[in-house]
Amino acid sequence: MIERSLVILKPDAVQRGLIGVIISRFENMGMKVVGMKMKWADRDFSKRHYKDHVEKAFYKGLEDFIVEGPVIAFVVEGIHAIETTRKLVGSTEPKQAAPGTIRGDFAHHSYAYSDKKGIAIKNLIHASDSVENAQKEIELWFDKEELHSYKTVHEKHVF
Ligand code: GDP
Ligand code: MG
Secondary structure: OEEEEEEEEOHHHHHOOOHHHHHHHHHHOOOEEEEEEEEOOOHHHHHHHOOOOOOOOOHHHHHHHHOOOOEEEEEEEEEOHHHHHHHHHOOOOOOOOOEOEHHHHHOOOOHHHHHHHOOOOOOOEEEOOOHHHHHHHHHHHOOHHHOOOOOOOHHHHOO
């Protein structure tokens, strides 16, 4: 039940100066950060990360968005980490995302607006959506030696 999930703070989060406040949300819920880096993805890397989306109408805008600046990628570890991280992140469309979620609190973009402009939904953050995708995404973004096992106080009081 202890899982790892890949989280990416997209270029909008980095350029808006929200790195610290968003990472705090994960620490506050007791997630353990086991790897972290800043990376400026290129178009080829975007296609590998978003391989399930490359054929979709919004992909061009999504690629332009993800390569426009550096991102922060990190791996969190926790109980049902994939599901609990997606809950914290909120719905894909910030307009619909519940208050209290990262997308609901820090953005308000809509599908209608972004599709009309031909840009990706600016929703600050990516999080793996399944155990299988988490494993593949972590392997794509991190080498084995960039991930760490250590003890936190949460293992006594939260886990
Ligand atoms: P996520 O898992 O919640 O990030 O959503 P998806 O995996 O379905 O989509 C990946 C990313 O593509 C989203 O986070 C958005 O930035 C963007 N996106 C998804 N669907 C749409 C869409 O219908 N229109 C536009 N413009 N962007 C989209
Ligand atoms: Mg997704």
